Amino acid sequence: MGARAGGGPVTIRVLLVDDQDLFREGVSVIVGAQEGMEVVGSAGDGLEAVLLVEELVPDVVLMDIRMPEMDGVEATRQIFLPERVARRQVPVRVIVLTTFNLDDRAATAIRHGASGFLLKDTTPVLLRDAIRTVHAGNAVLAPTDLSTLLDGQFRQKAPVPASYLGLTDKEREVFAAVARGLSNTEIAALVFAGESTVKTHVGSILRKLGLRDRVQIVVFAHEHGLV
Numbered sequence: 001m002g003a004r005a006g007g008g009p010v011t012i013r014v015l016l017v018d019d020q021d022l023f024r025e026g027v028s029v030i031v032g033a034q035e036g037m038e039v040v041g042s043a044g045d046g047l048e049a050v051l052l053v054e055e056l057v058p059d060v061v062l063m064d065i066r067m068p069e070m071d072g073v074e075a076t077r078q079i080f081l082p083e084r085v086a087r088r089q090v091p092v093r094v095i096v097l098t099t100f101n102l103d104d105r106a107a108t109a110i111r112h113g114a115s116g117f118l119l120k121d122t123t124p125v126l127l128r129d130a131i132r133t134v135h136a137g138n139a140v141l142a143p144t145d146l147s148t149l150l151d152g153q154f155r156q157k158a159p160v161p162a163s164y165l166g167l168t169d170k171e172r173e174v175f176a177a178v179a180r181g182l183s184n185t186e187i188a189a190l191v192f193a194g195e196s197t198v199k200t201h202v203g204s205i206l207r208k209l210g211l212r213d214r215v216q217i218v219v220f221a222h223e224h225g226l227v
Contacts, residue, residue: 046075080113
């Protein structure tokens with residue numbers, strides 16, 4: 001964790017989780033060749049992954065969805081259990097790896113806290129960009145794809161909680177824009193504010209709703225019928 005403690009550029013620490021040794025080795029070579037990234041460990045199943053997240057403190061986990069012992073969905077759920085999240089000084093992001101586009105199990109993993117998913121035959125460039133994207137707190141799915149996935153997950157909408165009612169009018173406006181997948185630049189133009197102001201609003205929304213990142217705002221919006 002020296003890259004965080006020092007004053008230099010931050011190195012993104014990546015944990016690989018897949019039950020196929022050959023696939024893990026190939027991804028390790030790709031990630032290790034990227035500037036500003038390092039592979040800090042690998043696991044062959046979800047159970048081992050949950051333990052290594054606690055031990056190695058990665059920034060990003062590349063998580064296979066289908067594995068023996070414990071699959072990627074359950075591993076993601078356990079990684080984001082509230083008591084584990086509360087103990088972390090550094091947030092961890094999960095990208096689910098799947099062979100099926102718009103995989104329903106991937107959608108469940110996103111509900112549990114994953115930041116999106118990639119197909120396992122993705123290109124090295126897309127993989128690199130996805131790691132950087134989730135490390136910044138964003139999703140690795142296009143807003144339309146994410147909405148399509150989540151619509152099927154929340155056919156029964158939950159009541160709107162009091163925490164949402166505690167948002168200011170401007171925060172609700174920003175919330176709606178984030179839920180639609182708009183970037184800070186796009187939101188700034190929409191609400192006639194600077195990007196730094198938008199970032200402040202997003203941070204306030206996350207705190208008030210008890211959410212980790214922008215992806216969870218999208219999940220929250222679908223869960224409560226706010227989109």
